[in-house]
Amino acid sequence: MSVQTPDSVLDRLWEPFEAQSGSRRSLLLMSPLILFEVLIFVVPFAMLIRISFSEQSRNLPYAEGTFTVASYIEVFQSELLQGIITYSFKLGIIATVLAVVLATFYAYATWRADGLLKSALLFSIVLPLLTTLVIKTYAWVPLLAPNGTANNLLLAVGLLSSPVQVVPNTLGVVVGQVYIVFPYAMLAIYSVLSTVEWELVEAARDLGAGRARSFFEVVLPEIMPGVTVATIISFAWSVGAYSAPALLGAGSDRPFALEVQEQMLLNFNWPIATALSTVMLVLMFVSIVLIYVVLGRFGGDISDAA
Amino acid sequence: MRLEPDRLGIAAFRLGYAAIFVAMLLPLFIVIVTSFSASGNLQFPPQGFSLKWYGEFFADIQWLRAFDNSFIVGIGTTVLATFMGITAAFGLEARQGRLGELVTPVVILPLLIPPVILGVTLLVYFSALGLQSSYIGIILAHSLWATPLVFFVMQSVFQRFDWQLRDAGMDLGANPIRVFIHVILPNVKNGIVVSALLAFIISLQEFVMALFLSNFQTQTIPVLAWGSLRQSLTPTVSVVSTFLILISVGGLIVAALAMNLDFVAKRLG
Numbered sequence: 001m002s003v004q005t006p007d008s009v010l011d012r013l014w015e016p017f018e019a020q021s022g023s024r025r026s027l028l029l030m031s032p033l034i035l036f037e038v039l040i041f042v043v044p045f046a047m048l049i050r051i052s053f054s055e056q057s058r059n060l061p062y063a064e065g066t067f068t069v070a071s072y073i074e075v076f077q078s079e080l081l082q083g084i085i086t087y088s089f090k091l092g093i094i095a096t097v098l099a100v101v102l103a104t105f106y107a108y109a110t111w112r113a114d115g116l117l118k119s120a121l122l123f124s125i126v127l128p129l130l131t132t133l134v135i136k137t138y139a140w141v142p143l144l145a146p147n148g149t150a151n152n153l154l155l156a157v158g159l160l161s162s163p164v165q166v167v168p169n170t171l172g173v174v175v176g177q178v179y180i181v182f183p184y185a186m187l188a189i190y191s192v193l194s195t196v197e198w199e200l201v202e203a204a205r206d207l208g209a210g211r212a213r214s215f216f217e218v219v220l221p222e223i224m225p226g227v228t229v230a231t232i233i234s235f236a237w238s239v240g241a242y243s244a245p246a247l248l249g250a251g252s253d254r255p256f257a258l259e260v261q262e263q264m265l266l267n268f269n270w271p272i273a274t275a276l277s278t279v280m281l282v283l284m285f286v287s288i289v290l291i292y293v294v295l296g297r298f299g300g301d302i303s304d305a306a
Numbered sequence: 307m308r309l310e311p312d313r314l315g316i317a318a319f320r321l322g323y324a325a326i327f328v329a330m331l332l333p334l335f336i337v338i339v340t341s342f343s344a345s346g347n348l349q350f351p352p353q354g355f356s357l358k359w360y361g362e363f364f365a366d367i368q369w370l371r372a373f374d375n376s377f378i379v380g381i382g383t384t385v386l387a388t389f390m391g392i393t394a395a396f397g398l399e400a401r402q403g404r405l406g407e408l409v410t411p412v413v414i415l416p417l418l419i420p421p422v423i424l425g426v427t428l429l430v431y432f433s434a435l436g437l438q439s440s441y442i443g444i445i446l447a448h449s450l451w452a453t454p455l456v457f458f459v460m461q462s463v464f465q466r467f468d469w470q471l472r473d474a475g476m477d478l479g480a481n482p483i484r485v486f487i488h489v490i491l492p493n494v495k496n497g498i499v500v501s502a503l504l505a506f507i508i509s510l511q512e513f514v515m516a517l518f519l520s521n522f523q524t525q526t527i528p529v530l531a532w533g534s535l536r537q538s539l540t541p542t543v544s545v546v547s548t549f550l551i552l553i554s555v556g557g558l559i560v561a562a563l564a565m566n567l568d569f570v571a572k573r574l575g
Contacts, residue, residue: 029397044431139333240420
């Protein structure tokens with residue numbers, strides 16, 4: 001019996017692939033991921049859409065094999081559902097604007113910093129990014145509650161005469177949501193910004209441009225692809241916000257994610273939950289294309305940023 | 307007097323980013339401190355310090371099971387996502403073609419879909435397959451998010467690899483699998499460690515999809531934390547949060563040592 005060396009095993013392993021062409025081989029390498037995306041992403045979504053066209057059922061999640069557009073009519077006619085959609089979009093727009101403006105500023109500061117300061121600024125972004133949504137939202141409760149740290153501090157200093165109700169409140173939802181999307185926005189901008197050469201800004205300054213002008217006319221056009229990605233990510237995530245409104249919001253703060261969850265898990269009304277999801281996805285997709293086109297006019301080529 | 311407003315500007319700039327720095331880390335810091343609170347409320351600064359909430363945590367079978375569940379799901383996700391992400395990134399690097407242009411957007415897309423919608427979609431799908439509330443279902447869901455991350459980290463690692471080394475190996479008569487193990491792997495192993503670590507952390511921390519796809523038996527730590535938060539605010543949740551934060555800090559330190567923080571940060575964006 002001959003002893004096989006590890007390398008001869010590798011040679012054996014290669015034999016079945018020997019005859020394949022190079023492109024077939026790379027297709028083979030990509031096939032697990034492609035198969036996964038089809039089975040766990042594409043097919044489930046086809047099913048979601050199919051169920052949204054099913055009839056509601058009294059004792060089952062949905063009536064199998066039926067076809068109706070009743071759930072869509074309900075989504076478009078019900079004032080409650082319209083209010084929920086409007087709320088989601090409002091939250092999406094406000095949180096996105098705040099997050100992207102602050103993120104651009106912070107990315108710029110990180111870009112200009114070096115050594116330990118740069119590492120500290122990056123750490124302050126990556127750590128919250130890798131912390132669960134649950135903690136990120138919950139962490140604001142002891143800070144912002146009526147008897148929380150911020151209120152107590154401001155009362156003690158005399159800046160407030162009575163506690164401000166931030167949590168639970170819409171203001172708390174916005175704070176929490178900006179906190180959640182900020183790291184993603186910042187890193188999207190930072191990864192583009194770090195390829196920009198500082199000499200360009202110096203040249204502009206030598207030619208007499210001020211800080212603000214050199215930023216808006218030299219830096220901003222260069223980082224527009226990053227800003228576009230940041231806007232799209234922040235928007236998609238904030239429209240779909242779930243944890244911040246649920247934990248930091250008042251009862252009237254109802255985004256579609258909470259409604260979908262309730263219809264799905266409490267009311268077992270799958271047609272309405274899936275129809276609302278589909279409508280939101282379409283509206284979001286249209287908005288994202290719109291953001292892409294509008295921001296693209298200012299020099300955003302998304303392929304540079306991804 | 308041209309200097310004065312300039313100095314003021316610099317001061318405002320520093321104050322601005324210092325404020326954001328504090329706002330990013332302060333909430334997490336407060337959570338950690340409240341886990342050592344002596345009383346049952348979440349006051350900061352706490353009135354006294356004790357380890358009693360840590361004792362409660364370790365005595366609670368429910369939390370310990372959730373810890374096991376998170377670990378099972380995390381390992382499963384890491385293995386699956388790392389395998390798919392590495393093979394796909396490697397295949398893409400070997401051939402820049404039409405297919406590659408198609409793979410990238412499809413891999414990004416799940417990251418842009420609100421997790422609640424992904425949760426609903428997969429719940430519908432897994433219910434039909436009889437996989438609802440199973441570990442496999444949650445692992446597959448988490449892989450939707452972890453795989454793109456591995457894919458992008460590995461893509462840029464492979465791009466920095468000197469492909470002439472591979473050609474040299476092939477010229478010397480080694481077959482591609484041998485070349486991969488002896489030439490490519492030693493050069494990209496840090497990237498693999500980092501992406502596997504990130505995949506694990508992503509899975510450990512995800513909760514909206516897990517909320518839809520788990521039950522009492524299979525719930526992960528964030529899901530259980532969410533459930534108990536909605537009932538009452540006790541420092542036990544701070545204890546759990548402290549562990550989750552520390553695991554991320556530990557993972558980040560390892561990742562930063564292997565690849566440097568700047569690289570890791572850029573790939574996450």
